[in-house]
Amino acid sequence: MASTDWMFLLLPLVIGAFSEWVQLSDAARITFGSCAPQESEERGQCIHITSCPFLAELLTTEPKTPAQRLLLSKSQCGVDNRAEGLLNSTLVCCPRSKRIDSEDTAESTHLPGGRDEEQPGNVLPGNDVCGFLFADRIFGGTNTSIWEFPWMVLLQYRKANATSSSAFTFHCGGTLLNSRYVLTAGHCLANQKLEQAGVVLHSVRLGEWDTRTDPDCATQMNGQRICAPNHIDIEVEKGIVHEQYVPNSVDQQNDIALVRLRRSVSYTDYVRPICLPTDDLIRNQFVDYGMDVAGWGLTESRQPSPTKLKVAMKVVNRTICQEKYSSFKVKLYDSQLCAGGMKGMDTCEGDSGGPLMVSISTGGRDVFHIAGITSYGTKQCGIGGWPGVYTRTGAFIDWIQQRLEA
Structure with missing residues (x-):
């Protein structure tokens, strides 16, 4: 991969205040890899913020203290652009003990609808499965x-x-x-x-x-x-x-x-x-x-x-x-x-x-x-x-x- 341009820009993540609570769905079981949570010796999982009440409650709290804003900012670990809305798409590093379905500690993603199960080789995935990209582009x-x-x-x-x-x-x-x-x-x-x-x-x-x-x-x-x-x-x-x-x-x-x-x-x-x-x-x-x-x-x-x-x-x-x-x-x-x-x-x-x-x-x-x-x-x-x-x-x-x- 030849290129002479090694400069790059990062798409910034912004967490603001939201007054509406989003209903949890199958996304609650999706994880995006392991991570090290802020202010915690416990290992964590990169997941949707709606699956981490500990941080989701902070997100809806107003006014926020400087320490709370800093914690939210440093907890971000990506963006899932398959989801609609900033709250649904924000990924955070959540301690395993504080996430929903905390007993599920698998590193891989469990896709909705059983798509993580074995699929036949003569079936091509639909566009509800293939071609999606997420995280910081x-x-x-x-x-x-x-x-x-x-x-x-x-x-x-x-x-x-x-x-x-x-x-x-x-x-x-x-x-x-x-x-x-x-x-x-x-x-x-x-x-x-x-x-x-x-x-x-x-x-x-x-x-x-x-x-x-x-x-x-x-x-x-x-x-x-x-x-x-x-x-x-x-x-x-x-x-x-x-x-x-x-x-x-x-x-x-x-x-x-x-x-x-x-x-x-x-x-x-x-x-x-x-x-x-x-x-x-x-x-x-x-x-x-x-x-x-x-x-x-x-x-x-x-x-x-x-x-x-x-x-x-x-x-x-x-x-x-x-x-x-x-x-x-x-x-x-x-x-x-x-x-x-x-x-x-x-x-x-x-x-x-x-x-x-x-x-x-x-x-x-x-x-x-x-x-x-x-x-x-x-x-x-x-x-x-x-x-x-x-x-x-x-x-x-x-x-x-x-x-x-x-």
Whole structure:
């Protein structure tokens, strides 16, 4: 993930006074990781403030003392943008003994409607489950929050016949579609360079943010430290490369593949599927749409990033993109998208197979869909005027659905 802009702005959290009490719902059982509450030696959970009467009562108390205002401010651990209203969406670090359903101390999220139970592999989640993002969003720059883009995965490869941990390496990214399938690029499975290096796809890592630590922990904007559950490694049952993909072709048409996991994964707010393009979006070329791409690929130092990074970019008219790539005798197809082209802002080696993501407002909420899959670009990343090429996901919806098995 190449970028020259490392400055970023944080969306501030503001807690004000509210006179209305909000009814508790299934959200009372949702947790967003462990944390260390202010003025308490007891461990806590990052939860909705409505599930923490201790802090919710402070919120509605007027007038507040300076100490109470400081406690409320320092107790914030994020924002859940799936909920409507500031009170419903505010997350606080609540001591376990003072939260509702305090006997439930699981680190993972229990999703309403039983969605944390095992789901069949041939069922795609509805937009009430997929594509939601919460917590403090970071605008500009490249840093992601610890729980941003929870559908992103790393493909883990193993050197043939090797058994030590050092034999495992990451070469590609991917996107979780449902409980059993990951979407990635065809060249992440059918690749002569990987074959010559003697490495084979072994497993998929989910719930990762920083590859150097497990579990991942981060300090939030209010100084609160929060930790995610441990990442999950699941072995690959099989890979499915598009039948018409030609690994050595210059145009990389049909550069798409599915990875079936050996077992089902339960959804949490650190492991969650993205949405596929809906009927209205399938044929959309998304020209001039703002998109997000993310991954652990090479940075300016030509080394893989240990943390998940992101870059914002726009989709470029394919005709303009074709004019650039014609010098390499590359033909672009309707099943491909071009995005980026700003100097120093690009995907790079190691980001292959990761998602090109578009946020669409659905039912008053921003829902992320996978518009494209990182396919290829110039050998030197981040050259101004040279967009990257992405497989257009909407062109392959039928192909994807026909290959999903229970």
